[in-house]
Amino acid sequence: MIQLSPQRVREALEREQEEFARLHPASRLLFDEGQHHYLYGAPSHWFRRWAGKFPLFAKEASGAELRCVDGLNYVDFCLGDTGAMCGHGPRAVTKAASEQLDHGATLMLPTEHASWVGAELTRRFGLPYWGFTTSASDANRAAVRIARMITGREKVLVFSGCYHGSVEEAHVALDAAGRMVMRNGIHPNAVDHERVSAVVEFNDVEAFEEKLAAKDIACVLTEPFMTNYGMVAPAPGFHQALREATRRHGTLLLIDETHTFSSGPGGYTRLNGLEPDMLVLGKAVGGGIPVGLYGVSEEVARRMWNTVPKVDPTKVRQSAHLGFGGTLAGSALQVAAVRAVLAEVLTPAAFAHMVGLAENLAERMRQVIARFALPWYVEQLGARVETMFAPTPPINAADVTAGRNGDLEALLHVYFLNRGVLITPFHCMLLMCPASTTADADRYVEVLTEFCEFLMSKCRDAEVRA
Numbered sequence: 001m002i003q004l005s006p007q008r009v010r011e012a013l014e015r016e017q018e019e020f021a022r023l024h025p026a027s028r029l030l031f032d033e034g035q036h037h038y039l040y041g042a043p044s045h046w047f048r049r050w051a052g053k054f055p056l057f058a059k060e061a062s063g064a065e066l067r068c069v070d071g072l073n074y075v076d077f078c079l080g081d082t083g084a085m086c087g088h089g090p091r092a093v094t095k096a097a098s099e100q101l102d103h104g105a106t107l108m109l110p111t112e113h114a115s116w117v118g119a120e121l122t123r124r125f126g127l128p129y130w131g132f133t134t135s136a137s138d139a140n141r142a143a144v145r146i147a148r149m150i151t152g153r154e155k156v157l158v159f160s161g162c163y164h165g166s167v168e169e170a171h172v173a174l175d176a177a178g179r180m181v182m183r184n185g186i187h188p189n190a191v192d193h194e195r196v197s198a199v200v201e202f203n204d205v206e207a208f209e210e211k212l213a214a215k216d217i218a219c220v221l222t223e224p225f226m227t228n229y230g231m232v233a234p235a236p237g238f239h240q241a242l243r244e245a246t247r248r249h250g251t252l253l254l255i256d257e258t259h260t261f262s263s264g265p266g267g268y269t270r271l272n273g274l275e276p277d278m279l280v281l282g283k284a285v286g287g288g289i290p291v292g293l294y295g296v297s298e299e300v301a302r303r304m305w306n307t308v309p310k311v312d313p314t315k316v317r318q319s320a321h322l323g324f325g326g327t328l329a330g331s332a333l334q335v336a337a338v339r340a341v342l343a344e345v346l347t348p349a350a351f352a353h354m355v356g357l358a359e360n361l362a363e364r365m366r367q368v369i370a371r372f373a374l375p376w377y378v379e380q381l382g383a384r385v386e387t388m389f390a391p392t393p394p395i396n397a398a399d400v401t402a403g404r405n406g407d408l409e410a411l412l413h414v415y416f417l418n419r420g421v422l423i424t425p426f427h428c429m430l431l432m433c434p435a436s437t438t439a440d441a442d443r444y445v446e447v448l449t450e451f452c453e454f455l456m457s458k459c460r461d462a463e464v465r466a
Contacts, residue, residue: 061088063435085284093287127295136282137165139292161229161397263382
């Protein structure tokens with residue numbers, strides 16, 4: 001078994017970070033200036049997470065390519081952490097958004113595109129009723145509110161290692177002793193998480209059965225295949241057990257497809273025949289325009305209307321907004337962008353290309369890793385691929401934690417950055433878009449091979465024979 005020296009990995013990381021700073025003086029200067037204006041040196045705290053100690057500042061992007069302010073070009077497998085899964089500047093979205101902007105971006109009125117979009121969402125994802133928000137976080141919060149309203153319960157059950165945006169109830173995880181704690185040191189924000197949250201490990205059927213048996217869980221909020229902490233596949237029978245248990249205990253099942261939409265035209269839900277009570281989409285579905293969507297089943301809608309009856313618009317002017325919404329939610333601009341994405345960009349043909357490219361790339365990555373006898377695992381879901389620093393696939397967040405190597409992960413990221421390849425900065429995940437090409441995949445495999453050779457020559461500690 002190949003072992004890497006932690007000290008040598010750290011020294012290599014520092015050298016690559018120095019090279020990154022040398023290559024990107026303009027980005028460094030802009031980040032330094034940003035310290036005077038932004039809490040984290042840039043408009044979003046996510047932007048500081050890049051392994052080079054400061055982010056690239058982008059000049060322009062098109063398709064699966066990006067150019068930074070220092071004039072360097074990159075193959076982009078980050079794609080805005082899924083927000084740009086359509087590719088950068090997809091023509092259909094640009095055209096639709098531009099035309100709608102010329103005719104009014106937000107009107108407090110529906111447009112004729114709304115009917116088509118609603119019908120297409122139902123056709124793709126199977127749920128009959130939908131609502132717009134301005135982000136997936138808002139869509140998740142709306143769905144959680146609906147669940148509480150119609151069940152009369154307060155708690156939301158999530159899986160350790162999850163990420164569902166800024167949903168307060170999901171900011172929890174399990175520590176090494178199995179106790180619920182705030183994930184990543186997030187401030188509790190005056191929320192009584194013991195009252196409103198429950199958390200168990202993904203794939204632990206016995207644990208969620210025990211929590212649901214208390215009959216105080218309004219909904220289970222989950223990705224169908226974990227992607228945010230590290231890619232973790234559902235075990236055989238997991239989804240069937242989860243669906244059966246939630247129904248038996250009167251708990252709603254809320255599936256967050258924000259990332260797993262990369263599985264195919266109807267996301268992981270359609271691909272695998274899942275039957276959620278509610279479903280959330282975000283990021284990619286707007287082609288870069290901020291959009292969140294939540295869909296609900298016929299039964300959930302009926303229970304909502306029984307709790308807060310539908311109004312007769314001929315008699316009652318004030319709608320019951322139920323505590324969620326937003327002036328820009330469902331804007332003409334959003335609806336036009338979603339129509340363009342679903343009709344012309346993230347089509348079945350596009351997904352076939354993206355998934356095929358990801359499948360091929362994953363297999364080639366496995367071959368490279370095997371060639372160097374590194375104890376790493378490559379996971380692939382639809383158009384998404386990830387390298388994980390463990391020899392076998394994880395079954396939950398605890399397994400992912402055991403395999404994490406912060407310095408090695410950072411070294412991989414900055415090494416690839418220095419050679420013109422962008423990867424999602426939070427872990428080692430790649431995403432394909434309709435504009436991604438075989439040449440892009442070839443470049444990734446080329447740099448991966450160089451990286452493995454680099455580790456063997458510069459960071460290897462010893463070879464231990466089992």
